[in-house]
Amino acid sequence: MTNLIPRDSFFQDLFDFRRDFDQIFNRILLGRPLLADQAASKAFDFFPAVESYLDRDGEKFFCRVSLPGVDAKDVEIQTKDNLLTIKGERKRSRTFKEVEVMDEEIVYGKFERTFTLPEGVVTEKLTAEYRNGVLEIAAPLVAAALPRKVEIKVVPASKQIAA
Numbered sequence: 001m002t003n004l005i006p007r008d009s010f011f012q013d014l015f016d017f018r019r020d021f022d023q024i025f026n027r028i029l030l031g032r033p034l035l036a037d038q039a040a041s042k043a044f045d046f047f048p049a050v051e052s053y054l055d056r057d058g059e060k061f062f063c064r065v066s067l068p069g070v071d072a073k074d075v076e077i078q079t080k081d082n083l084l085t086i087k088g089e090r091k092r093s094r095t096f097k098e099v100e101v102m103d104e105e106i107v108y109g110k111f112e113r114t115f116t117l118p119e120g121v122v123t124e125k126l127t128a129e130y131r132n133g134v135l136e137i138a139a140p141l142v143a144a145a146l147p148r149k150v151e152i153k154v155v156p157a158s159k160q161i162a163a
Contacts, residue, residue: 019105045109046090054118054141061121061139065113068133069093069106075135079123085114086135147152 023046048070052063065086067075075088117123117139126139129130 016105018043031063039087046107046111048086048111050113050115052115056141059141059143061118061141063115065135065137066133067130067135070133072130072135076156077126077128077132077137079117080124082117082119082121082146083114084117084126084137085112087112 049066050063052061054061063084067088067090067156070088070090074091075086078085078087087110089110090106090108120141121139122142123139126137128135130136
């Protein structure tokens with residue numbers, strides 16, 4: 001039993017690998033340099049997790065952005081044409097200048113995410129609420145963008161024979 005690898009270390013390595021891989025992949029998608037000089041590669045420091053969906057029953061578009069540790073006043077939402085852009089910054093909040101860092105997994109700095117909105121979202125009626133570190137954005141859909149149920153008329157059997 002003494003030669004088993006502690007689970008904490010194994011899972012921590014997996015989480016670190018996933019975080020690093022996500023950052024590399026996001027930088028490639030945004031055309032940011034992977035290494036190069038520090039100023040150029042720090043254009044956006046992290047990419048918050050996002051969940052968006054259409055509720056066709058409620059006739060609304062929803063977007064949820066996970067922003068723990070980000071103050072609501074440090075977040076900005078913009079729409080232009082069919083694009084939704086969310087910008088902000090997670091600021092470091094240490095009270096001491098000289099510290100010995102033991103672990104540092106929380107990423108601080110600026111972020112920006114831009115999404116193409118689905119057809120039919122009324123951007124003029126977009127609303128946003130910030131609650132428990134989650135930004136919730138909602139907008140109604142125009143009726144023309146919703147699926148329409150077509151009624152099927154049943155022809156009586158007597159008319160079918162005559163035809």
